[in-house]
Amino acid sequence: MSVTTTVVHSGSVGEAGAMYSRLLVTDPQGPHGGAMLLTCELRLGVADPAGPVFPVWRSDDGGRTWREHARVADHLGRGNRYQPVIYELPADLAHLHRGDLLLAGNAIPGDGSTTTIALYSSRDGGATWQFESVVDSGGPALYDPARTSTTTSIWEPELVLVDGVLAVYFADEREKHRGMLQVISRRASSDLRTWTEAETVVGIPDRYRRPGMFVATEPLPDGSYRAVVEIVGPHEVPIHWRTSRDGVDWGDPAEPGPMLVSLEGVVLSGTPNVAWTPDGRGGATIVATARHSWLDGHEANHALVSDDLGTTWRAMQLPVAAVRHVHADASGYSQAVRWNAAGELVQATTVRNAAGSHDVVVAVVAGDWRERVGVL
Structure with a gap:
């Protein structure tokens, strides 16, 4: 039983710190x-006419070694700057087939004047990418959580395919006229060209709590879906838990859902992610992560684990050791935990380095991952 840790990208002096480490384990069948793909936002290449690109790395040995596989440039000529997400199609969709890949991210020009969620596809395992369409466009890339905020940005796409329809969930600041600083919106498409009007999936009309960063599971063994969402406003930036029987209806948008807290009192905080793996008994083990966690009033480095579909949770130490800070540090920002084709736990995260930037780091836990990471 051991942990293999690899620095996939070393952040350099003056580089905008890496965030949104997104890990995909392709279907072993x-x-x-079962190859693994990794992307993140780096905001590199600003001198290039195409602006920053979304890097894609590939691993064929379960996450132990990585090589650069592609750089996804912005078809719109603005720069692929923020919040990429990578997804393998579990079924045919429009002109694409099961196993083809999708990547969505936020294209933003150098002056930050607009935010645009753009969608790309790959039919060769992520080596080359083609532009599909613009999912939606919002206002300038400005973050202002104040009650008096007038910002209209859109952020953080998430992709879910259900019954031949691709849903793109995203954080949406354009509903302030309805008394909501930010909501989770959804647009959907069956042809990857035309999109339904935006609908509110999570929205709290109090001009204080801002739902953000909706991340959903693939269907669980019972056919249901789960999702995590951060609630910005409270100091702890708590993570809440959503349930859908069909992957479409997530319940009353005004109800954020139960807050994630472990039996030990550990609370997750900010930029969540979630995934599940079979438990060997016909059920599922779910792991939820966040930028950091709170334990006895202090920032900590925990994930939460559930064996009963999110009814109860236990805390575990993440394999990549990192000091977490609420302010002036993006370590662990929207990190990911998945399982490779051999069933080993893999964590992709970012860690602040001596250059003042962040490294992209992947850890693979061999053997009994529960024992190794210390489920409390």
């Missing part, structure tokens, strides 16, 4: 045979 699919065309890519």
